[in-house]
Amino acid sequence: MERTVVLIKPDGLQRGLVGEIMHRFERKGMKLVGIKMIRLTDEILDNWYAHHKDKPFFATLKSFMEWTPVVAMVWEGIEAIAAVRKIVGITKAREAEAGSVRGDFGMSGSQNIIHASDSPESAEKELGLIFNGDEIFEYDSATDFLIYSKEEL
Ligand code: CMP
Numbered sequence: 001m002e003r004t005v006v007l008i009k010p011d012g013l014q015r016g017l018v019g020e021i022m023h024r025f026e027r028k029g030m031k032l033v034g035i036k037m038i039r040l041t042d043e044i045l046d047n048w049y050a051h052h053k054d055k056p057f058f059a060t061l062k063s064f065m066e067w068t069p070v071v072a073m074v075w076e077g078i079e080a081i082a083a084v085r086k087i088v089g090i091t092k093a094r095e096a097e098a099g100s101v102r103g104d105f106g107m108s109g110s111q112n113i114i115h116a117s118d119s120p121e122s123a124e125k126e127l128g129l130i131f132n133g134d135e136i137f138e139y140d141s142a143t144d145f146l147i148y149s150k151e152e153l
Contacts, residue, residue, distance in 0.1 A: 002080040003033065003136075004117045005126040006088075008071040010064060012105075012113040018071055021101055021114060024087055025075050029147035034074035034127075034136045040065050044129050057110065064110065072130045078152055081117055088116045 006025070008018055026032070040048075045062045052058050075084060089096030093106025093113065106113050117123035127136070144153060 001076050001078060003074050003076050004081045004084045004123045006073045006075060007115040009113055009115060010068040011111040013068055013071060017105060030075040030077045030080060031141050033076045034131050036072055037069045038072055038130060039069045047129055074127060074136060081123060084116045088114050
């Protein structure tokens with residue numbers, strides 16, 4: 001099983017999309033193992049977006065992400081990182097596939113509603129920046145046998 005970090009960004013929160021977005025991951029068969037609301041700080045964002053620090057949009061991106069709290073979640077599943085990114089859609093929302101979160105609800109390449117980890121390394125780093133160990137839960141999923149075959153499990 002793989003874990004991936006999803007953030008509902010300030011625009012997603014303000015637009016009342018939290019329930020809609022969570023519903024999509026639940027219906028897909030992903031398992032929620034962590035969730036919290038958090039106000040991101042300069043320190044977290046400098047680390048989170050270290051790979052963007054020389055980009056011209058870095059300061060705007062940081063102030064946008066600090067505008068309101070975000071909703072942070074950890075979802076678990078087989079190949080969860082790729083599965084979640086398909087549900088999220090590409091960065092530039094106006095070009096994202098219809099049916100994805102960004103494709104259905106967004107028009108912007110910066111105010112694009114949601115973030116999802118892009119690799120196992122990012123997922124581990126992002127999880128560590130936002131969640132404490134006791135905020136990630138291990139529990140039996142009563143529906144795993146319906147969502148996956150015996151061979152997959
Ligand atoms: P995400 O892919 O989640 O992580 C990097 C974020 O930077 C991206 O979403 C956008 O919110 C933001 N971003 C990417 N490109 C631009 C851009 N050209 N201008 C402003 N923000 C951007």
